[in-house]
Amino acid sequence: MEVKEPKRRIPLVGILSGMISVASHLFRKPVTVQYPEVRPYEPERFRFRISLKLDDCVGCTLCEQVCPNGSIKMEKLVRENPRNKRMLYPDVNFGTCTVCRNCEEICPTTAIYLTHEFETARTKNSFLYSPLELAMDEKEVKK
Amino acid sequence: MNDQWIELNIGPQHPSMHGVLRLKAKLDGEIIRELEPVIGYLHRNAEKLCEMGFYCDNLIYFDRMDYVGAMNMEVGYLEAAEKILGVPPPDRAKWIRVIIAELSRIAAHLVWAGAYGLDLGMLTPFFYCFAEREKILTIFTEACGSRQETNYMSIGGVYQDFNDKIIQEIKDFLETFPKRLEEIYNLYVKNDVFLSRTKGIGVLSKEVAIAYGVTGPMLRASGVEYDVRRAEPYLFYDKVNFEIPISHKGDNLARFLVRFEEMRQSLRIIKQGLEKLPEGPYFNPKAKKSMMIRLRGDGEYYARTESSKGEFGVYIVADGGVKPYRVRVRSPTFKNLSILPVLSKDVMLADMIAISGSIDLVFGEIDR
Amino acid sequence: MVDIISESKGKDGRKIVLVSVENLIPFMKEMRTNGFDHLSLVTAVDKKDSIDVVYHLHSMERNEYVVVKVNTKNSVVPSVTGIWPSANWDEREQYDLVGVRFEGHPNMKRIFLPESWVGHPLRKDYDLSKVQYINMDEDGEDYVTFDAGDGW
Amino acid sequence: MNILHWIYGVLSFLGHDIGYALAYIIESIILLIFVSVMLIFMIYLFRKYMARVQQRIGPNRVGKFGSLQLIADALKLMGKEIIFPKERDDLPYKVAPYIVFFGLILAFAFLPYGNLSIFGNLTITYSDVSIIFIFAILAIMPIGEVLAGIGSHNKYALMGALRSVAKDVSFEVPMMLSVLAIVMMASARTPTSLSLESIVTTEILPYGILEPIGLFVFFIAMIARASYAPFDMGESDSELVSGYSTEYTGMRFALFYIGLFGSIFLGSLLIALLYIGGFNGPFSSQIGFIWLMVKGLILVLISFTIWLSMPRIRIDRLVNAGWKYLLPISFINLVLAGVLTLGLGW
Structure with missing residues (x-):
């Protein structure tokens, strides 16, 4: 299928119609929103922050193996959990996390799961989340 | 060598270099006599990284190749990886991939259309294109949770199923988008100045295009009816x-028109895909949960797919392990860029910018 | 007709032809006259003791595919740039990353990495533990250093 | 009664000499403030208009609706580190932005502004040859651009300067010719036909209606002189990074930036005066100034829209357009004006 070349027109008419078309956008609603005051539309399945159910984690290290860029490291955490004998819990570096969701998918007990939360700005110059912080709500972590 | 020529270094930090292209140009006044592209400023050696990860992990490197149309890259990788591993996706997943890949193609072309205007000095269409693209990205977010580097597809299917809301959203998009597309299209092609900047500039002949391995919309604009989707149908x-x-x-201008027509054809494909979307499972159970990292592959496979830039090939050599032995990527823009010194010989500086814009450069893919 | 060492069929259903290094150029010229006008990809695969160079050929008109392989022990292969100009950058890339020298190439320089980079990263014996830093000298040319303090 | 006398009236207790001297100084300061405020408003308007046309919100953080954004930006630019290129030609490099800026400000002094209620006539300086003055001052601004381009020893800057000279030269002639047509027509009615004030006050119909070709030529040449898209090849960002202002930072860059917006405003006011009746309109003895501003702003908005909807013309085509199309057209316009004046007695 051959594409159609635009027809030859009288000079300046096309420019004028383009100007009118551009200027008519003045009366349309802006598509951008002022972020902190107005929340943008947040799709239902949007995922960012990795959370952890400490009681479900069995310390199998699958998430560490599957993480493509080594954001997850297993950390020793002494805690009462009969299923997790090795006392290993994931420790996530959000600075390198690419939200590939492989860890959520591979986790045999669905202990790791991703949440809506994406406002993870912190005053601390590190994105490392310890297992305990992963288990907490984002608001509590900030405190 | 002429002493009168100015040696001009364009890039890697330059407003119209689409990332980190560096051009060593020799100028005779305003006219370019010699041009040498220098690339590699975004080189991450994804091929080496792929050798070090499991098959399922490597998808994220492909997301980051053509970061404006990431889903096309995923399709390309999975075409090869799934054949190597022997876990074919079910029909529903295949149709979902078709729909998503075409949406992604539209998204990539929209970025190009907007950025091309910027290259020529046209500010406004860029924002209209991105406003439309944002709707597609919202659909992606709705489908899988991320906007751009989605990692939506996984080996043996897709990460999440389509639900009614996504399908409704795609239908809404199909309804509103054609009108906006024509608006953007008219903004360009009705403009005499735009036509004067594109018509007859950077003419690429059929023979040169084939010899230099140019593919995709650039090749089609030169008169070769070659599309991997037709020549070697996948999905x-x-x-x-x-x-x-x-x-x-x-x-x-031909490249411009071909890309806009491709967007319209993509809309047709999406429409048909939505009609034909069957019920059923959306992933191959052989590749889920802990099986993800235990899949072993053997042999070698070269899969070619049509990304938004051209023929995207993934060549995987496996040795029976859980990780690929060698991954080689044929990135379309890498080859398309090699035509730039040929096309921009003895053209004006402003035209060289227009030509390099029309190639549709994405540096994640060239440098990999 | 040029001698071919072996012929097989790959997983993707394409004919794989293995030729010797000496016969590569005559064989490729023959393929070009047979209508294989599109050189899709040039790949070098490091097989530890030798290097395979794989050429994926495609004919636009007949829609046919052929995979040509050569095996080289000393990592020197004749260049096919004279036959398909599209091989130019591909061969430079393979030289850069795998370290195959393509003889007769017009501009056999590294394409991604700076000229003074040590080693070829896609070789299996490439030492990943050594970090190389890139810096720019007075003339604006890149150079490579192992000293972390010097690079950025 | 004009603003000078009005100020003198306030200061008359100081005596004639000192009073007038002070009045002149105060008048100049008022001019500077007026022009600065107008330019800041123009840039704000441009940013807001551009944002809304592109379906964005635009500046809205500093002040109500972001109205103080430009002042914040100016303060930021002033506080920035000034980086000098190592191999610059010192004097031209440092002087160039001021030539552009003061050349622009000076031109505003010769425009007739019309009346505004109790202040009377707001015109700053009266001159019988104000057209010649204004165009002489306008010719200073390209000198600043050339000095900037050559002085900063940068290839992009040099090419930008060369381009803007080629553009200015090729559009200067059609611009002057189309003004000449107006002067010709005005000379039938007033002895001081080189004075903008008397051109506007003695017209029967706006000259834009009598000679639309002249309006067209002057409008295009004005956009080109102000280096707005599609004629912004002097600082075309996609080709030459930023043209002659590539090496400038801080306040010196801001002066170039102001020069860009100031010249479009000056050009719009000139068109409003010459072609569409200037401060004439209903109640012009009371609010002539407002009429002028409204007309000027409408023209400014039109040129903004052109900027936003047009790609850049290639430099060779631009020069061609100047010499091969606009120049003949402006000659035709001149002949038509002669016919109108002598033959029909308009």
């Missing part, structure tokens, strides 16, 4: 009706 592209837009002019 379900043999079951949908679409036309391959070509032009025999080979200039910037």
